[in-house]
Amino acid sequence: MPTDAKLLLLDRDVVEPALQAEQVMAAVREAFILHSRRAGRIFPVVREKLHTGGVFGIKSGDIASRNLLGFKAAGFWPANRGAGGEPHQATIALFDPSTGRPLCIMDGNAITTARTGAAGGLGLQQLARQDSTRICVFGTGVQARVQLQYALKLLPQRCTVQYVNVSGATDPAFEAAFHDRCAIGVAKDRNDAVADSDIVITATPGGGALFEAAAVQPGTHLTCVGADTDGKRELPDAVLQRARIFVDDEVQARSIGECQWAPSLPCTEIGDLLAGTVSFERAATDITVFDMTGLALQDLTVAEFLYRHAQTEHLGTSVAWPW
Incomplete structure (x- = not known):
């Protein structure tokens, strides 16, 4: 040897x-x-x-x-x-x-940070309305930052961003990282912020539902990052039932992603969309969810x-x- x-x-x-x-x-x-x-x-x-x-x-x-x-x-x-x-x-x-x-x-x-941000960006390109200008971000940590970076990079218009954190207080460091690329401020009410957004990014530890299901309006795209373990979730009940669901891997999503809470619902792997084996034409009122669990x-x-x-x-x- x-x-x-x-x-x-x-x-x-x-x-x-x-x-x-x-x-x-x-x-x-x-x-x-x-x-x-x-x-x-x-x-x-x-x-x-x-x-x-x-x-x-x-x-x-x-x-x-x-x-x-x-x-x-x-x-x-x-x-x-x-x-x-x-x-x-x-x-x-x-x-x-x-x-x-x-x-x-x-x-x-x-x-991990970069590839998850890129995955969210690819999902946003494929699934979100391209006239989207209003973003709501749950979390202000590393993954929330990279998801927002890709969103602002890929959306053609200047955006308005509301963010939700645990304290509910202004996060000067988070705002400083983005103030030159968007209008950004802390959300006064999380449900109002979701209702007023075209894109919702959830990037938290996945400890429970982050908002009420009724807050999600027709036409919204949701990028879901935090549910990656059995028992974790960020979405409330009834959101997935209203949505067109896309995943990185169907088996993983149903076992450790948001789809673990509604495993019988149909979903589409994002790779099939990118490879052209399936097509998706978004209607203006479609709600889309990209449930990301991360692929090896x-x-x-x-x-x-x-x-x-x-x-x-x-x-x-x-x-x-x-x-």
């Missing part, structure tokens, strides 16, 4: 600058289409609550045509906030599918281009890894 094999390590300072929006969107789009064509496999998801109060998960898969195999170990540790840390933690590993040898281990936090293939396609980029640019740290 070779004794001079190397393992490439890519930390946050290498990963973050390489995550350009256009490349990430292209990689995520490719992941959805590969999934639609069943040209890439996703393995059963591990998602378990821990005695520490955290949630630990593993998403893995492979793309045979690309000789790509890997997993992401990730989860949510809410107590990290008290220590000044990020509650979402993720690490991605790529392997040689011919030998099982690890090729690269990289920081997965920024990748998204992590793999993004991680692959980062790995190739690092090799080309001689980035990261290479360590001996004999086998």
Whole structure:
């Protein structure tokens, strides 16, 4: 066996600058289409609550045509906030599918944030009314920010944004990040904010319904991020029953996404829409929901281009890894 094999390590300072929006969107789009064509496999998801109060998960898969195999170990540790840390933690590993040898281990936090933001952006492009100008965002954390960034980037008109947070108070840092791209302010009433919006983004820990179902008006598009574990939800009862539902993966959505609360309702995988195997012509009064649980293939396609980029640019740290 070779004794001079190397393992490439890519930390946050290498990963973050390489995550350009256009490349990430292209990689995520490719992941959805590969999934639609069943040209890439996703393995059963591990998602378990821990005695520490955290949630630990593993998403893995492979793309045979690309000789790509890997997993992401990730989860949510809410107590990290008290220590000044990020509650979402993720690490991605790529392997040689011919030998099982690890090729690269990289920081997965920024990748998870970027690929989830790009997925929400692709869903918005496909499903939201393109004359949308009013956005309501639940949450002011990392994922709320990236979802709003993609929405403002992709919508052709200048938008008005209302945001809802736990305290109900103004969040100066959140507003400062967007004030030059939109008119933004904290919502006085969450139900009124939903009723007055064309697009609703829910990016919270998924602890329960965030608003009343009657607040959702005809023509609204909802991007739902926070329900990714058994028992989590952000939507109230009766919203899904009124909506055209789109998901990244039907099985995952029905087990850990918003669809776990209405598993018998029909839904469409977004990859089928992007691949052109199904069509959707939005009526002005349609309510659309994109229930995102996150695909391993998204992590793999993004991680692959980062790995190739690092090799080309001689980035990261290479360590001996004999086998």
